[in-house]
Amino acid sequence: MxxxxxxxxxxxxxxxxxxxxxxxxxxxxxxxxxxxxxxxxxxxxxxxxxxxxxxxxxxxxxxxxxxxxxYYTHGAEPSGTSWPGRLKQFLLNDYFNAHYGSSLSPHSPLGRWLIPLLPLLKNKADMQVRHLPCSPQTPKVLADIGCGNGDFLALAARLGWDAWGTDMDPQAVEFARRRGTK
Structure with missing residues (x-):
């Protein structure tokens, strides 16, 4: 080392x-x-x-x-996803829609019921949204200090949050800006 x-x-x-x-x-x-x-x-x-x-x-x-x-935040977003990966995303989108009142699509109406039955997937989904409260007070403002490439900011914005971030890594910040995060 x-x-x-x-x-x-x-x-x-x-x-x-x-x-x-x-x-x-x-x-x-x-x-x-x-x-x-x-x-x-x-x-x-x-x-x-x-x-x-x-x-x-x-x-x-x-x-x-x-x-x-x-760092992982310097990599490009995956260009394509496998069929199982897309199915997982459809289920996650429905889970997020049910819990956060969002309207992510595409989604499968089974996600809100199936994901809570699969503890590992539910935990991963909740970690992906960093355990944000399901019914946040308005206005829904989120600051991510150390936002990296903006993955979490982008998801939070899709869930209805006014999300913005800051990071010290210029390469990650540039990637986040290119994808449209604040």
Whole structure:
């Protein structure tokens, strides 16, 4: 594993949330095993006052782009989907329509009944919408800090939210803008 360049790291001596200095080690030697894009090993601490979890050290402002150089948000959208993939999307659209009052199409009228019976698919669907409330108060405004390529923003907008986002990764932001997200 290639380490993060030492001169490009900043020390975090206080909790970024409550500014308390007391902390305990939550996890040591963490690696990016999900996206495989951030080099190095990391230590995650937990503040003993507010329980916020945070890394120390962290990449500095000048080097943070290194973590995103091969990130999933830089890929293009899939050009075509298989028949099972389209069926799954039809079911998901109906599930979202039933729970969020949206009118996504195409949809299959079975989705609202079938997806709740399949816990793994239901959990994935709920995670896809980041567990947004089903009956949000009006106006339905959503801010996504760290929006990446705008996948979630696009879905939230389709579900009726006034969704906007911001991200530090210029390549992901450009992709999000090209697809029409705010």
């Amino acid at each position: 290639t380490p993060w360049p030492e001169e490009q790291l900043d020390s975090v001596t206080l909790c970024p949330l409550c500014h308390a200095p007391e902390r305990t080690v939550l996890h040591e030697g963490l690696t990016d095993r999900i996206f495989f894009s951030a080099p190095g090993r990391w230590t995650l601490y937990r503040c003993t006052r507010c329980h916020c979890a945070y890394l120390d050290p962290i990449p500095n402002q000048a080097s943070i782009a290194l973590a995103y150089q091969n």
